[in-house]
Amino acid sequence: MVDLIKKIIQKDGLDKKCRKITTVNKRMYLFNELRNRGLTFYQIAEMFKMNHSTIIHGIKRYNQFTAALDVSLKLDTEVYRQLLENAPQQKYSLEKDILEAETLQELKTIKRKLYNNLYE
Numbered sequence: 001m002v003d004l005i006k007k008i009i010q011k012d013g014l015d016k017k018c019r020k021i022t023t024v025n026k027r028m029y030l031f032n033e034l035r036n037r038g039l040t041f042y043q044i045a046e047m048f049k050m051n052h053s054t055i056i057h058g059i060k061r062y063n064q065f066t067a068a069l070d071v072s073l074k075l076d077t078e079v080y081r082q083l084l085e086n087a088p089q090q091k092y093s094l095e096k097d098i099l100e101a102e103t104l105q106e107l108k109t110i111k112r113k114l115y116n117n118l119y120e
Contacts, residue, residue, distance in 0.1 A: 004084070005047075015050075029062060031062065092118050094114075
């Protein structure tokens with residue numbers, strides 16, 4: 001599992017400096033997964049070429065966002081979750097989502113789903 005996460009980090013460039021929210025959400029998710037699998041903060045920090053305190057902060061923020069049921073976090077990490085759990089990827093209907101969208105936030109959610117290739 002750790003080897004798979006290392007490949008994901010390299011493939012998606014998560015060990016490079018980037019403050020884009022989608023990248024940050026993916027990093028926080030992987031920080032949490034690695035910590036749950038028993039790695040130390042220092043080991044995780046080495047994988048991402050970061051300081052261990054950044055990892056601690058990322059895990060705290062991940063837990064806060066998860067507790068708040070943050071939709072952006074869920075959508076940004078869905079592909080990783082399914083990959084790590086070996087579950088089939090859920091696909092959404094673009095037409096249905098557009099017809100049901102009533103707010104700007106719902107349109108941003110559609111944009112994020114498009115970015116993450118979650119539509120059929």
